[in-house]
Amino acid sequence: MLNELKDGLRSTINKMLKRSIVDERAIKEFVHDVQRTFLRSDVSVKLVLELSRRLERELKERKPPAGISLKEHAIYLLYEEIIKILGKEEANPPRPGRGQKxxxxxxxxxxxxxxxxxxxxxxxxxxxxxxxxxxxxxxxxxxxxxxxxxxxxxxxxxxxxxxxxxxxxxxxxxxxxxxxxxxxxxxxxxxxxxxxxxxxxxxxxxxxxxxxxxxxxxxxxxxxxxxxxxxxxxxxxxxxxxxxxxxxxxxxxxxxxxxxxxxxxxxxxxxxxxxxxxxxxxxxxSPQRFASRLLGLGDLKTLIENIERARIEESELTKRITRGRFTLEDFINQLEGIRKMGPLSRLLELLPGGLGLKIPEEALDSAEEKLTKWKAILQSMTDEERVDPDVLNSSRVKRIAKGAGADEREIRDMVKAYRQARKLARTLQKSRLRKTGAIGIGS
Ligand SMILES: Nc1nc2c(ncn2[C@@H]2O[C@H](COP(=O)(O)OP(=O)(O)OP(=O)(O)O)[C@@H](O)[C@H]2O)c(=O)[nH]1
Ligand SMILES: [Mg+2]
Known part of the structure; x- marks a missing residue:
C-alpha cells in the first residue's frame, strides 16, 4: 500500500545513509527530498511546509543522543514528523461495554x-x-x-x-x-x-x-x-x-x-x-506502525528504540534535577547516564526557557574522567554520608580514602562537584516553580 510514498521515502533515507558528511547542504537536500515525496503523494502544500520547516529546525537544533549519528537522527526525526501529521495518537476502536450493545x-x-x-x-x-x-x-x-x-x-x-x-x-x-x-x-x-x-x-x-x-x-x-x-x-x-x-x-x-x-x-x-x-x-x-512501515522499520527498529530510550533517560534526569531531589548517590548514578548521552552542559541546553546555567567545565571534565574512582569512593561511604556529604570531616575522609584506594583530594573534588550540581539543581527547581511551565524534554 502507498508504494510511491514508500519508495520515495526509502530512497530519501538511503541517500542520507550513504552520505559521508552531513552538512548544511545535506540537511537541505534531505528536507527537500522529503517535501517532494509528500507533495507527490498529494499531501497539502501547507502541511508539507509545516513538516519540512519543523524537520529542518529540529535537525539543526536538536543534537542526536550519544551514540546516534546525525543521519540516523535525521531519519528518526522524519519518523516523528510523519507520526505528527498522521494524527499522533493511536485510536482505540470502540468496544461494547459489559451487557451493552x-x-x-x-x-x-x-x-x-x-x-x-x-x-x-x-x-x-x-x-x-x-x-x-x-x-x-x-x-x-x-x-x-x-x-x-x-x-x-x-x-x-x-x-x-x-x-x-x-x-x-x-x-x-x-x-x-x-x-x-x-x-x-x-x-x-x-x-x-x-x-x-x-x-x-x-x-x-x-x-x-x-x-x-x-x-x-x-x-x-x-x-x-x-x-x-x-x-x-x-x-x-x-x-x-x-x-x-x-x-x-x-x-x-x-x-x-x-x-x-x-x-x-x-x-x-x-x-x-x-x-x-x-x-x-x-x-x-496506528500512526506509529504506519510510519514505521513507510520508512521500512525492519532496518530502523533498533535505531528508533535506542533514540527513544535515550530520550526517556534524559527526561528522567531532568525531572529529578528540577525536583531538587538530588543526593550524592543520584549525582554519581546520573553521571554514568550522562556519560552515555554526552556532557551535562548538553543536557542543560535541552532545558526549556534558556536558563543559561553552566556548571564549571573542570567539574564536568573531572567528573567524566574520575567516574570510576568516584564510584569506588561512594562504595566506601556510609548511607548517612551518601545522603548528606556535609557530615564529612577529616577523619571520615581519611577512612573513605583508605577504603576506596583514593586520595583525600579526590574525595573533596567529588564532593565539590556534587555541591555545584546540587546548587544547580536547586536553581533549576526554583526557576521551574516560578515558571510552572513545561519541562517536557522529548515530549
Ligand atoms: N482496491 C480496493 N477496493 C476497495 C476497497 N474497499 C472497497 N473497495 C471496492 O470499492 C468498490 C465500492 O465498495 P462498496 O463497499 O460497495 O462501497 P459503498 O460505499 O458501499 O458504495 P455505495 O453503497 O454504492 O455507496 C467495490 O468494488 C469494493 O470492492 C479497498 O480498500 N481497496
Ligand atoms: Mg454500499
Missing amino acids: LKILLIGLQGSGKTTAAAKLASYYKRLGYRSILIAADTYRPGAYDQLRQLAEGIDIPVLGGRRGEDAVKVVERSLEDSGARGVDVVIIDTAGRHKEEHALMEEMKEIAAVSRPDFVFLVLDATMGQQAERQVRAFHEATPIGGIIVTKLDSTAKGGGALTAAAATGAKIYFASYGEKREEFEAF
Missing part, C-alpha cells in the same frame, strides 16, 4: 467502500470475540442488500435490513428492534452512499442517525480523493458528528498520503485503514 453507523460518499468496510468491521469484532449483526440500510442501490449478505456469508454474520425502495429510516428502526432479540454485542449499520454532500441526502442521513442513536459514527473515506478529504470530512461532520474515520483504497491510489494527512488534519481520528478488497486487507490504524 454497541451501535455503529457507517456513512460516506457513494462507492467509498462502506458496504465492504461494514463486513470487514464485523469480521474485526468477531476476531475479538464479539457477536455482530449487520443492518443494510441502503434502500437506493439495487442489490445493496444482497451485496452485504454475500460479504457477510463468508464470515457467518447475520444481516437484517430492507429492500430497494423502502424507507431507510423505517428499515433501520425495524432492524434495530429485531436485533434486540438476538443478543448481539455489535450492530453495524451500512447506509446508502451520498452522491456528494447534497442537502437532502445529508438530511436523510441525519434522520437515520436520529432514530438509530449510534454509539459511534464512522465516516468511510476513499483515499483516492487525496487532500480533498479534508473538505469532505468537515462537510459530513457538520451534518452528523463523526466519531472516527475509516480510510479505504489505500492500495489503489498515489494520493493516499494526502487523504490520510488531510483527514488527520481535521482532528478526526483515523481508526481503520483498508488496502484491498479482501477481508484481511483491513486493519486498525
